[in-house]
Amino acid sequence: MDDQVWITLARALAFSTPLLWAALGEIIVERSGVVNLGVEGMMILGAIAGFAVAQTTGDPWVGLLAAMAAGGAAALLHAVFAVLLRSDPYVSGLALTIFGLGLSGLIGRAWVGRPLQNAMEPISLPGLASLPVVGEIVFGRQHILTWGGLLAALILWVLLHHTRLGLIVRTVGENPAAADAAGLPVLRIRILTVVFGGVMAGVAGGFLSLAYRPSWGQGMTNGLGWIALALAIFALWDPLRAVFAALLFGAFFTLAYSLQSQFPPQLLTMMPYLFTILALTFTAVRKGRGAFGAPEALGRPYARGER
């Protein structure tokens, strides 16, 4: 029975990996004041680009680079509309999701159902894997990107809260006029964060088609991009909290699958959304107080002179 807990944790870790990568990207994007609802679209474009390139070159790591590039390029599109042209970021993000789902389906028609020849292989963490009981189950067979996601969360947290770079990104998201008055290029910073968010979503998509389920299936992201969006909010826009939120969400989905004979799975898969609503309520009630809550300029395109 004890094993069961660790097995669940191990599976949750694997399941939460794409959620974490995509959510970390979106957290940085939203911290700079931009909303990108195109996460699902950027992820699926990353998944198909990664699969196509890995299948052609035979190297999944080259495929991952392609996935990152595809996600970043898709995000650049959003940046042009939502940041540069100041169109409605919600419409632009939704359009990106629909566009990504459609385009990936078109590109991937020839590969539907095909397994990837050279997939990323899980690794065993030296040292930790030899721990009694836990070791082999949790640390024995995970993908590099799973551990990479945790490392990325730590690095982003340090960057966001303890460096000038993070201060600039956060200020642009709180009060772009203040950043502008300090002589910082608000639009350039926002474009860069949006592209960074796309690259991270690309990694998330690439993980799916290169490592987690090394194959291509139309719409294989299956709503994970939307959950990543919810996760960014539930984590209250903090990279370290995102790790725990991703694990929690991952556990819900893992349990929904393994307990489906005893428990209606819909109830558990519903939980991430319920938690997100609670988190939103929490931030709305505490509006303007303390350090929690949405970045103040979130979703508002910036133009000098407007208030």
Added chain:
Amino acid sequence: MTVRAPASTPPLLEVQNITKRFPGVVANDRVNFTVRPGEVHALLGENGAGKTTLMHMLYGLQAPDGGTMAVGGRPARFRSPNDARAAGIGLVAQHFHLAGRHTVAENLALASSPFWRPTRQLQDRVGQIEATYGFELDLNARVNQLSPGQQQRIEIVKALLQGAQLLILDEPTSVLTPQEAERLFTVIDTMRQDGKGIIFISHKLDEVMRIADRITVLRGGAVAGTRNVQDTTTSELARLMVGRSIDTGRQARTETAGRVRLTVQDLKANRASGEPALRGVTFNIHAGEILGVAGVAGNGQAELTQVLTGLTEPTGGSVTLDGHNASGLTVRELFDRGVVHIPEDRNHMGVVGGMRITENLVMRRHRSRPFNRRGRLDWQAVDRHADDAIRDYQIAAPSKHAVTRELSGGNVQKVILARELSGKPGLVVASHPSYGLDVAATELTHDLLRQQRDEGASVLLVSEDLDELLKLADRILVLYQGEAVGVVDAETSDRETLGLMMAGRQVAQGASA
């Protein structure tokens, strides 16, 4: 040994013939002025006099169309605020540029800081400034938990950290309590002794006399005069600020006013932000009378019109209309009692831009005959009404079915006037009714308001244009910081008196209700 004359040190800032044009208006017309080290130079003027444009050019936010600037004797051309800052110019804007949820330290570190832990070296640098100017900042406090006065100090420290030699303070006391303002003046005094230059932008005569060494008055985009503070008086400044009265073409009312229509007693109301905007205003308007409301923008005029038209609930006091209590009534209830509204923002509040002229003309009246027949609009009646209105009010429109957005500002205003004035109103609340209109449309607006008065309506006319008030109004109420400074008889009043009252001065003049 010779004593060097102070004039030989180059001024911190010298502006010559600087000009800025916007489509249809010259915002700054060949403005000259200088700031010397250790000098507080006030820029005084009404709203729209060109203070903000000048400030934007000094800080690199807008490029001048002509003229030159020199900083410390060297010619300067700013393409961005970064250039201005590099030249030693700092700005404390009226609306602070601070991230509310960040700490004071984080806000101060934004301009320049090391990559790792950007706030770590701040304590030393800020400590020196605190010691010099005699105040303290809690670097770990979150900005949104601080008072406006404290937030302003962050902005001042920010500018000083960036090495500002010349500080522009834009209406710095507008958000401060009197005590906080006193403390700001102490800081300004210290900066003056420090040899820094200060540009103090304001429209308040008293504080300018209190803090400035020299005062440059702007009017209509041009310099109306520059005075040393010891050589001038508030009344001279007021006269420079508002200009001389030209012939206003006043037309007195034909009959004496009738009975009291509107009585406002100790009226209180808040701004949308919750701060008090009206702090107990009392006045009345008779039938057949135009009461002008004067004041610098933001002194409670907007809230007064909102309360009288039902858009805002008063927080205290009473409004009595034709002998009945009318406070707290809805917009519709007030309209049914004869209160009509010519709003300040005509394109957003006055009309629905995307709807036809015919439709805009019956809005508010669509519920009653002849337009409403058992719940259905009688379009023939609507069209007939539009034909009449277009003829009577000289609305220049391609067709009565044209979309209202396509009309010019003057014609939009005529649509509003036609709708609001066509039903024999009892009280007309008109807010800046001629703002932005050409001469002909202004004349028509004025004629219509006078006609309403002569037919027995009461008119409340809010305007920042003193000439308009002196020309149209019978009596003028002056608001200052949410209170009535007084009510004067327009016939015997002049711009100078009004200018002083707008600055909060009680002026002895016999005029009563």
